[in-house]
Amino acid sequence: MIRRIDLRGSVPADYREIVPRADLDVDAAVELVRPICEAVRTRGEAAIRELSQRFDGVAPERLRVPREALERALGELDPAVRAGLEESIARLRRTCEAELEHDVSTSLGAGATVTHRLVPVRRVGLYAPGGLAPLVSSVVMNVVPAQVAGVASIALASSPRKTPFGSFGAGLPAPTILAACALLGVDEVYAVGGAQAIAMFAYGAGECERVDLVTGPGNIYTVAAKRLLKGRVGIDAEAGPTEIAILADDTADAAYVAADLVSQAEHDPRAASVLVTDSLRLADDVEAELDKQVHATRHTDRIRAALGGQQSGIVLVDDLEQGLDVVNAYAAEHLEIQTADATEVAARVSNAGAVFVGPFSPVSLGDYCAGSNHVLPTAGCACHSSGLSVRSFLKAVHVVDYSREALAEVSDHVVALAEAEDLPGHGEAVKLRFSS
Secondary structure, eight states: OOOEEEOTTOOOSOGGGTSOOOOOOHHHHHHHHHHHHHHHHHHHHHHHHHHHHHHHSOOOSSSBOOHHHHHHHHHTSOHHHHHHHHHHHHHHHHHHHHHOOOOEEEEOSTTEEEEEEEEEOSEEEEEOOOSSSOOHHHHHHHHHHHHHHTOSEEEEEEOOOSSOOGGGOSSOOOHHHHHHHHHHTOOOEEEOOHHHHHHHHHHOBTTBOOOSEEEOOOOHHHHHHHHHHBTTBEESOOOOSOEEEEEEOTTSOHHHHHHHHHHHHTTOTTOEEEEEESOHHHHHHHHHHHHHHHHHSTTHHHHHHHHHSTTOEEEEOSSHHHHHHHHHHHTEEEEEEESTTHHHHHTTOOSEEEEEESTTOOHHHHHHTSSSOOOOOOTTGGGTOOOOOGGGGEEEEEEEEEOHHHHHHHHHHHHHHHHHTTOHHHHHHHHGGGOO
């Protein structure tokens, strides 16, 4: 079901060329979504309806979800699901508030200050996937940090569904997604999915005013649209199909490891599940557990496709030192450490979207109620990018405030540096202020 890569006794020049990785050609996908985005730019709502019919099998009469539908969805929400959402919101809000930074002013002498001011993005478009699995948790993960950052205008989009929702008929996002929006006080919600949703946010269409920033995970076409429209609109990251890596030794419980690999594989046939271990016994036991657990789960075909794909595998290493080299090269979206001294080992991880320490910190916890954010960089981007947070919704602005005397103190330096760059006008702009 899952392939093996044996690195024992070898030290590749670049582990990044060896680790399992999906063959996701985002550049090719960009060319596929280019006409979609152009259609939304030029024809707006009409194009979105046509694209929704083509890709989702339903064309909503009105793209914006009526407030009454949001309220009804919340009223009909399973109490257990509501309690779970409320706990998830509360925990994430606490961590977001704790990481919220404040303005910092630096005095560089009498009459000379520079203030590092944090300003929330004016308007954001948030995307919650609603295809194979309606990710109600992604509503929480997008909305809460935006609210804590102080974003004044929040819009959210998710795919329309063919299943009717009461008297509102077909063409609305999943009721759980609508309920989560209502619970969070977000009433600007659009029944638009995929690349056309990203284009709607970037260009504006119908009732949806263009936004300044788009965040949220999605499939390869959503990722491609974000790449194509970056610059026209800000993006958080190219967060594509999910992935999990587990670094484990012979102290790990094979059933736990297998269950966690399965938990991410059930997202998508393109999802990646990777085990890195120095224990041949554990590798054998995990394979046996996978056979047992996958057979018993609901989404067997989807999980088998993900585990059997080239993006998944069991990587055998000589020891944990080599294992750390492998997982740091892989730069997983989610990385679990299930080893002896897991806390010490986790402290040596430099590349991961989020790290889960020990046998009782599964990725599923982070997906819902850990208080961390599950919108994380994928496809190795964790070596240079971070997950969604309050910072994602804030801009830093330097406010420079100098008096005449403070400018005079550095004026000669400004003039000298301007001359060195052959930009005499820069120097004159300073000298002019001190001419008689």
